[in-house]
Amino acid sequence: MRKTATITLVVIVFVVLVAGIFVWQAGFSRKTLKVFHAGSLTVPFERLEERFEGRYSDVDVQRVSGGSVMLAREIVDVGERADVYASADYSLIPKLMYPKYANWTVMFARNEMVLAYNPEKSRYADEVNSKNWYNILRRKDVTFGFSNPNLDPCGYRTLIVIQLAELYYNDSKIFDDLILSNTAITISEDGGVYHVKTPENLKPNTAKLVIKPKSVELVALVEAGGLDYAFEYRSVAVQHNLKFVDLPKKIDLSSLSYAKFYRRVVVERADGKISIGKPIVYGLTVPRNAPNPKLGIEFVKLVLSEEGVKVFRECGQPPITPAIGIGDIPKELKPFIAFQSIQK
């Protein structure tokens, strides 16, 4: 009998507690701002969230981090509604969301590809540098990884970097040794342009090469020492305190001045979509079906403001200042943007 009473009491306390939390939450009547962003933007956006909530105490910023392609799919296919969508590849916005779900894009930050490693646990960490990294990756006992090129821009960018490395280091076997002999990925050349094809089933030789859906997932493996080297964005390596090989500007997809060279590699993904090698430029937009478009624009303003720019610098990610806009840019954002063109 006493036991029943105790249980009843516990249940009552619990119900009261839960109800209390509900009422307490409702009492704030906070508006929510939903931000969908690329996994590689997690750290800077976390800091921006804090600042935004500090400024608008009645707003709760909810960030959803994931692969840029997947998040766009959630908006376009599943009907999820976000107030801001920020992608690791600005061109996904016009490609996947125009015209129904978005009609403008702001390019706001850059990034570069690096080869991240663990100075204590990665094999040959003491010898690797920007001149010999591809030879170290070739060694039999070394494992390396990148994210799935069909799912994550960081993955297909890795393939571009590796093919560009062939041209840059004048070693025509780099792509063959690292990619072709370890996966079902294929490559062909036509008039100096390399066409990489990534089938749906990549069939990686998992004893040598580790593939994960998102590049951020590889970080944990490198930290644990299970994986020696991983192709990552510079910002991700900086934020996770990983050491990295700073690849030459000509192949790391960071520099607008090598845009023409980057274009020599093209990746065709399993869904038939094609990505041409180009500088890594992050883009964002406020989707047209955003529940709170006004707040969305306010958040974009914060991203583009001096404060936002500073956050990005601290996170190892170079901002584009002033930002570049394409499409039908809302007038509130025009002061932050360098130039716009109507081209899509």
Add this chain to the structure above:
Amino acid sequence: MRIEKLFLAFLFLGVFLLAFVYITLGGLFYEQLKDFKGFIDTIRDFTVLNAILISLSASFVSTLIAFVFGVPLAYLLAREDFAGRSFLEGTLDIPMMIPHIVAGIALYCVFMRSGLIGAPLEKIGIIFTDTFLGIVVAMLFMSFPYLVNTAKEGFRSVDVRLENVARSLGASPWKVFREISFPLAFPSIFNGVVLCWARGISEFSAVLILAYFPKSAPILIYEKFTTFGLASSRPISVLLILICLLIFVFLRKPKGRKE
């Protein structure tokens, strides 16, 4: 008359949850019916069938392991009263509570090629990362508590006096276990097996970290969704649900007969 009313009230309350399941899954199936051709194409797709087969069989193996090691453990926990038992029981629940991604990373650290368990086993050719075994390990970790807990409750519901009588008549402990405790607790144990197996099939995050390849069904569904969108991931989900439904309905049947 009063029982009738109670029955009606319970039916009403129960229907709430049933409706929850039927409406959710019904929506999924209804959408798929509109694209029946897509469904047929999926059934014929070798990659899809292979992924489903991997999920079903990996979960089967992990359930088998959970059964062999979990049933004795459940019996001990149900019968023996020792210091720290409740602590032990609490720890066994941990895999059900921690975020799956955390479990995945923790498993990776131990089972990777240079990990505590992974390194010595690699020498004899057993590799966990990105292999079928890795999937089994991840599923096992996430789902064995369901089997142990259910089996434990089963053993607890067996009257100790029956065991004592058998023992006083000269039966060995093993014989008592085999002929009294296990058969009487079997409905619960069987329930635990089904739960464990079902939970294993659905595991995603932990499997992803330890073994992205070979691709099991939840991972393939996630990938199809990301690469091609909902229209291409939905038929796989529907197929997986149909197959599991068939198996579960079949598994639940003999148990009802026994009672």
